[in-house]
Amino acid sequence: MFNKKNGLLSVEEGGEPVISIITNDFDDGDCYINEKDLKEDLPILPLRNTVIFPGTSMPISIARKKSLKLIKAVNRQKGKYVGLVCQKEAENEDPDMNDLYSIGVIGEIIRVIELPDDENVTVIFQGKKRFRLTELTQADPYLKGHFEIKETTPVQKADTEYKALMDSIRDLMIQMLRMYGEPPKEFIQRLKSDLVSPLLVNYCCANLPVSGAEKQSLLDVDDDKERAYRLLVVLNRETQMMEMKLNIQMKTREELNQQQKEYFLQQQIKTIQDELGGNPQQADVDDLWLRAEKKKWSGDVAKVFEKEIHKLERLHPQSPDYSTQFTYLETLLDLPWGEYTKDNFNLKNAQKVLDQDHFGLEKVKERIIEHLAVLKLKGDLKSPIICLYGPPGVGKTSLGKSIAKALNRNYVRVSFGGLHDESEIRGHRRTYIGAMPGRIIQNIQKVGSSNPVFVLDEIDKIGNDFKGDPSSALLEVLDPEQNFAFHDNYLNIDYDLSKVMFIATANNLSTISQPLLDRMELIDVSGYIIEEKVEIARRHLIPKQLENHGLNKDVIEIPKKTLEKIVENYTRESGVRELDKKVAKIMRKVARKVASEEVYKKIMEVEDLHEYLGAVEYTRDQYQGNGYAGVVTGLAWTSVGGEILFIETSLSKGKGGKLTLTGNLGDVMKESAVLALEYIRSHNNVLSIDEKVFDNWNVHVHVPEGAIPKDGPSAGITMITSLASAFTQRKVKANLAMTGEITLRGKVLPVGGIREKILAAKRAGIKEIILCKENRKNIEEIKPLYLKGLTFHYVDDITQVLDIALLKEKVKHPLNLDIKEEKQEKGN
Template sequence: MEDLEDNLGIVMPILTECDIDEDFADGVDKVGSIIPILPLRNMVLFPGVAMPVIVGRPKSMRLIRHAVKHKAMIGVVCQKDSETEDPVMDDLFTIGVVADIVKVLEMPDGNTTIILQGKKRFELNEIQETEPFLSGKVTLLDDHIPDKKDREFEALVSTIKDLTIKMLGAMSDPPRDLIFSIKNNKNVLYLINFSSSNIPSGAAEKQQLLMISDLKDRAYRLLFILNREYQLMELKTSIQMKTHEDINQQQKEYFLQQQIKTIQEELGGNINEQEIKELRKKAAKKKWSAPIAEIFEKELRKLERLHPQSPDFSIQTQYVQTIVNLPWNEYSKDNFNLKHAQKILDRDHYGLEKVKERIIEHLAVLKLKGDMKSPIICLYGPPGVGKTSLGKSIAEALNRKYVRISLGGLHDEAEIRGHRRTYIGAMSGRIIQNINKAGTSNPVFVLDEIDKVTNDFKGDPASALLEVLDPEQNNAFHDNYLDVDYDLSKVMFIATANNLNTISQPLLDRMELIEVSGYILEEKVEIAARHLVPKQLEAHGIPKKSVKFPKKTLQLIVESYTRESGVRELDKKIAKIMRKLARKIASDEVVPQQILPEDLHEYLGAVEYSRDRYQGNEYAGVVTGLAWTAVGGEILFVESSLSRGKGSKLTLTGNLGDVMKESAMLALEYIHSHSSQFDIAEELFEKWNVHVHVPEGAIPKDGPSAGVTMVTSLVSAFTQRKVKSNLAMTGEITLRGKVLPVGGIKEKILAAKRAGIKEIILCKENKKDVGEINADYLKGLTFHYVDDIREVIDIALLSERVVNPVF
């Protein structure tokens, strides 16, 4: 058996009738300094207040019997911890109340209930005895009651009375007799103590009130607690009312829905309840936010109300299915094993070290940080170098889903952002469609041929891509069809392009550009041996080890039958050989075990391309330059000749572009103004015409990088000095004679090496580009870095003149 508070919690004190001046302390003067102590759990007794208590502990029962027998008063104190079974001095609060046992009731269930009447506060100084019950040494305490003329105290008491009545009135079954008694009770000490006992608060807070001696201070503290509890009660009531209203609204909607179903069934309609249930079941598993769930439910209800024969029914069905099928907040787990990623990238692609390094760096940051906005990577370079297939390898390395869209020729903005649902045949954009196809919100998304996006009267898709490819905006990508924001910030976008010049500057600014340059001869041979030959053998049904391709054969295919930066044409040539081999195998003819270089004429026909070779320096005015093309680097020859005439006539041939023509004019003007420095007589410019030609006239040529080549060619023609053998050069010039840096250095150097060039002249600022090239590819080459055209002339021209000079 336990005390009352263990079973019933906080119990309503009993209100007693009392006079206006009654202080409830009658008989306390007979109490000695040592009295029996009754500890209570979770209950605090106040002077003047009567309270029922269920007694259960053996010591407490002995104490009650002793007090009743001797008609003695007892001391009542509250325990600090209600779980303490046998409390001592440290377990009790030191301020308690002397109480009189008004009545002892033996209950039918075997419990003993006593009614205690509080008399006066005391301070417990020490525990004197613990057996057969607790008894302690106490000091009685007086309450300081303010003067009757204190108007502030009078208002305070009135406010407490009103608030107490309000709280009692707010109960589900308000005690009307109790409310009436409080209204008519004039004893301020009793009113304050009764309200203190009645507050729905913990024992610790009630004990704090009991410890306050000044009644005015106790009243202020009580008013604060009452206000707080009343506000909480009002809030609870408001919540209950709102909940009740929501339930009523749900019942109303359910009733109306049932009526709609009945009407539709009478009309012969069937909205396919099973399908609606499946959509709701699928929606319950979605990880979307509350606003999206609300929109979905709203649209689904709209679908339920539509008749299947209605034209809007199929449109609404498609929209609801689009929303529920999207992978909201569903992500595949990234594989952070850097060695595994490197292995996958090396397996699928030979070379491309910069790109691989960037992907590994991204993985490393993702592994350390745990969460990072995915970067927008743009791989640019010539066709056939593996930009698109690289996306697949990245997806496998990251353990992500892979999706790809081709933007080539795209001219409708709605392809990116989707159509509004008001249009017939409206659908979401290709971004959302492919996210849906991927099934996760963090796939590797390849935007192929981003440089070939066009625009017309239907809008500008490139501008629509600005939102998709901006890490600061794409966390709330707005598709016109969905009409809700979708988070694309975890998607790893990889764009590919052949030419950056056709991409708008704002779009370029949002992407991290990584150049995927063309492959050199050695790399193409390795790619063919490792990837292309095995792939084509399998594609043509030829056993893997039945036919071998020596590296010399592959090298000859690259040099004589292809002219490209990538390996797409090389793949076609190997496929052509495989078709002829397949025919032989199918016809039971003898098939060679390996394809030798001399066999290529049989399979591929005559040689299609001849390599550019250095042609010597027997003629003045012929200088070897270096050029960059879409299929890699090439060497070109700039030829200058003089013919008698009135002078000051410059003829340019060779299908030259405007920039290249300007370089030739600039070169001639520079030489004319600095003729004395090159030992060129002034009358030569007046009596001789100049003709500059760049061979292979059918091929368009343009760019400023032939500037130094043209100056050297013209100086050689005017002075008839020979050009240094096995020398090539590239660089732009200014009217002051400065040499400026140019691009495509790697491709140009590799082209020079293939052509047998030994020395190359470059601008000093291009030295950094040479440093990035694999040292193995630079063996046998000597570089001269210059700032001024005169340095170029000193290096390039010999003092020796040609055998048969023009003049």
């Protein structure tokens, strides 16, 4: 640093200070040596991390015994010249020739300063000439050696480039000095007074804050101009480094000042709060302790709470961890540990509530009543995991509310549609920013009891990605053998879910993993028939929409016939969601008439529907008759219920017997068509079909409504019947539909969705249905009301299907498929 008292620039270099003194303006006379005073052997003084340049003066602290002896011996001589050479390794106490740099500077002793209480001696040297040390001739009592003077190559006075070089060096040197502290004005003036003297370069080199090795490399340069170039490079580098250090220090100082300011402000706030009546942090902690005393949790949970609250007491309120810890403790206290609502065991009341809220759904109601009965007798029962599956809009979700009402339990619902992060189930660990419990614990906390009715909605629509598989995380939740100790990552404590009654809902079981299905009791909630939809609309939908639109029940009356028409012509669904929208649309128009005081009919007839709902949106899938060969009615299951579909087969002349399939068919349905054709080819004798027909007629199978994808094996017997009718030109029995899978051997296999398919058949006016014998059990489970007016044929072989379906009578204008007659005609 710069010392204003003595005008010295001192830079710590290793163990010894490097101080350069400016006495006068730079003058070449500073480097004059009286060569008569130089002897053949020059005393050598090794220096640690210090390099003296010609023309500069510097105080050196002498401590080594050999060096002290050298100073005493030379100080008594007339010519007080010493060879000043830098050591390569500063730690070496007794250097030899190999430990010293070869280039040094002959220095003259200007003054020796001895302090009475100090063993060291400070000597002020002035650098004179560079020399090369050729060899050491004496080691004791101090070093001596042969030398040769090293002259430098001077710079021409007219060299303008050198002058510009010196200006740059001077500016950078002054800039760097000012970074250490403001030097005296006379010091700056002396630096500016000399324009091109090489001694200015030497002075700057001596005072650079760099290592001794780098200074030595500057001293080794023989050309003054080259040394100036190298000096400028080092000055540029060091100035930039110094600027960076100063910037970092300024930023650090600003941050420290801000922290100190905040600390003092917090202390003042704390003092004010103490004066006003206490520390809010302690008040929060005391409140947590009071709430904990009322909790019914186990001893293990109490230990965890005590440990965590003691941790909170040790944290500073302004620490980021304080709010995280406080939130965690509040979550523990908000959970209903051991708190249960009392179940209502009145079975008649439960049945009444379920019947009031939902029409039909007998299986579900029966299961709930059974659960209540066992709970009443036993007093304790692990809650079942029920999964209600079926098409949309049939009341699966709303059943949860009714069950909660019947049991007198709290109700909570979570939708899992689109969920793809496992942490949504198990929670996030507290190490993450914004961590929170999973949805299960969150909703238990919200509902305030440990035995609610918990509806897991749309469980079949759970996704998975790189964040984990939520359906696998649900295995623990939905397993009665495990969920008494459910582990949430955020809580990190086991929580008992065994008293929670979980009710899952799904539209499609095929997307649910098999382990999850095994843990649930599956209850099929199928679609409604027209009569049921009418009753649901009359009992529930119309009163609800009247209330939603601010209307009295005397304002409008919708008879059953009108409701049937709405169901048939304005909705196409298994549930009643679309029907609810249509009723709401009617109520909006009625509300407008009432508000406008218009005259309108208070009893809505069928002919009034066009005014309220517009043109008919759907026409019922009606049976189309049996006037054409190859057209057969099949039954299909869709996500919105059952439908009938028509399979049409036509023949056209052509070589090769090409089979064409159209109607947006899936792979399984295409395979059924190929299988059906192959069966008819192999059993042509049974149907009295000439085998040459297959080679001379192309087959085209089409399923109408080509925009709708269709797949599945249940159209197998329908395909065979359609092909057989086309090849034999025999009529298909009127008002007949069928469903079943086929094998190459001619066996008929069972299929699913029987209830929905039967409802679709009734809507279309079908009278007879062909099914596999194994599907008889499905028919027996259906209420007789749904089967009224239907006749069932149970088969196990394709020949039985064809015997029932194909009549002996042929269609009008049948195709001439008699190959022999065609040949005879050609011969004639």
